[in-house]
Amino acid sequence: AQTVTQSQPEMSVQEAETVTLSCTYDTSENNYYLFWYKQPPSRQMILVIRQEAYKQQNATENRFSVNFQKAAKSFSLKISDSQLGDTAMYFCAFMRWDFGNEKLTFGTGTRLTIIP
Amino acid sequence: DTEVTQTPKHLVMGMTNKKSLKCEQHMGHRAMYWYKQKAKKPPELMFVYSYEKLSINESVPSRFSPECPNSSLLNLHLHALQPEDSALYLCASSQRNDRNEKLFFGSGTQLSVL
Numbered sequence: 001a002q003t004v005t006q007s008q009p010e011m012s013v014q015e016a017e018t019v020t021l022s023c024t025y026d027t028s029e030n031n032y033y034l035f036w037y038k039q040p041p042s043r044q045m046i047l048v049i050r051q052e053a054y055k056q057q058n059a060t061e062n063r064f065s066v067n068f069q070k071a072a073k074s075f076s077l078k079i080s081d082s083q084l085g086d087t088a089m090y091f092c093a094f095m096r097w098d099f100g101n102e103k104l105t106f107g108t109g110t111r112l113t114i115i116p
Numbered sequence: 117d118t119e120v121t122q123t124p125k126h127l128v129m130g131m132t133n134k135k136s137l138k139c140e141q142h143m144g145h146r147a148m149y150w151y152k153q154k155a156k157k158p159p160e161l162m163f164v165y166s167y168e169k170l171s172i173n174e175s176v177p178s179r180f181s182p183e184c185p186n187s188s189l190l191n192l193h194l195h196a197l198q199p200e201d202s203a204l205y206l207c208a209s210s211q212r213n214d215r216n217e218k219l220f221f222g223s224g225t226q227l228s229v230l
Binding site: 033035037042043044045046047050091095097102103104105106107108109 | 147149153157158159161164172204206208210217218219220221222223224226
């Protein structure tokens with residue numbers, strides 16, 4: 001079974017600063033996906049960024065980037081130039097590459113507050 | 117259209133009621149999911165439908181009954197629920213494409229069982 005650990009229950013940062021959210025996972029699989037999802041107060045689950053395990057290059061999406069360390073089973077999210085709209089719960093998630101048997105497993109989440 | 121639409125947004129029901137949650141997507145996705153999320157907790161998988169067939173059932177009590185009438189629709193039928201079943205119920209869909217797999221979520225149904 002896969003487990004996803006987010007060790008920072010809450011974080012806060014000043015607007016325009018950079019913040020990094022940590023995530024580690026445990027799996028015996030070699031092929032899998034990793035995700036960061038954002039859940040604002042509206043509770044809509046929004047995909048932030050996605051990484052395939054077979055790719056060494058770290059994924060980036062505008063102000064969001066990841067540091068994927070496969071050997072260390074680490075997958076951190078960096079938010080640059082943070083904005084008030086980034087205030088949300090952030091979930092790290094794991095999905096193994098198993099056609100027809102996909103299952104997305106979430107970490108416990110990090111509540112991020114951007115301070116004006 | 118990149119939306120997953122869930123109705124109703126809010127639902128209050130008694131323990132003897134029968135109700136249904138509905139989920140719809142028009143992205144051509146062939147997998148659909150039901151997740152349950154309690155307050156301040158991560159979502160927990162309940163069911164997965166792949167090509168309209170139930171592929172994963174996470175040992176959910178029989179008072180929750182999923183149905184996938186076609187590839188665009190997913191229902192969750194509720195009967196004789198307990199107060200502890202109060203939660204946000206999230207629907208999601210995905211393409212079933214190994215190279216680009218990701219889940220799109222709806223905005224959820226907030227369920228209260230009295």
